[in-house]
Amino acid sequence: MPPAALPDFSARQLEAVLALVEYGSFVAAAARLRISQPALTRAVKRLETELGVRLFDRTTRRVQVTxxxxxxxxxxxxxxxxxxxTVQSVREVAQERRGLVVLSSVMSVAGAFLPRLIAAYRADRPGVEIHVRESVHGSVMEDVRSGVADFGLGYVDELPDFAVGTPLGRETFCVVTSARHKFANRRKLGLSDLADQPIVALPTDSRTRRTIDAAAAMAGVPLRQMVVVTQIATLLGLVAADVGVGIVPRGAVPAGRNLRAVPLEPRLVRRIGVIALREREPTPAAAGFLALLRREWPLQN
Incomplete structure (x- = not known):
């Protein structure tokens, strides 16, 4: 059985009914609504016709609600x-006073740059909820493809057809050691210097690991990647404990923590930026975060 057709009426007509119920007079209700009495009468009659019922009994003295x-x-x-x-909620979302931003980021960016950016964003928009999904580049791409994330932060070279990338800057790799390591005070290191060093590495499905492995293969240097972890924070903790050295993006190495970042020569560089699903329009909250991200990104192109 098809559903009954819904009546067509406006918020103004609803206000007219409530005013008439409250004042019991077309004159008083019209004054309350700041419209003419004939306009109020027409609005109520149209509503009654649309509903097919009489809402008020009119007499010469007063109006009686049925x-x-x-x-x-x-x-x-x-x-x-x-x-x-609902109107207030929609306005708050449009003005970025409320909403949700879900972003997926490679770990080197999530731990190094996002905390400051999120703090700056939420200082102006405390009602917006932010979810950060940290993982390897492949997982970031899947979050973007599936729509789980509003956008991703990862490597923008050689993206698949479903994605569009906006470069933000370049990420340079370094060798990270403990402050006690024999390489800690070196001005630069080459891959050949690391040939006999135990290395703490990320898994083979991470873009960081694949970039390092490709560079080592090109240089003909066999790296001893003896300990494999899934999180950069764990990698840095193991390096600080002298388990081995690591090769990571420079921005992933925090100040202090008994660590030293030594430049890698020749330089190993990747472009990093925003990854979005092609033809997907960002929500107001996500668009605001992206605008701040582009303005405040700390790396230079």
């Missing part, structure tokens, strides 16, 4: 209240 009118007035009050809440 039983149907009382029931409809209760519904109208709830509808206007809900509409007011």
């Amino acid at each position: 039983a149907a009118g009382r029931e409809f007035a209760a519904v109208a009050e709830r509808m206007l209240a809900d509409l007011g809440i």
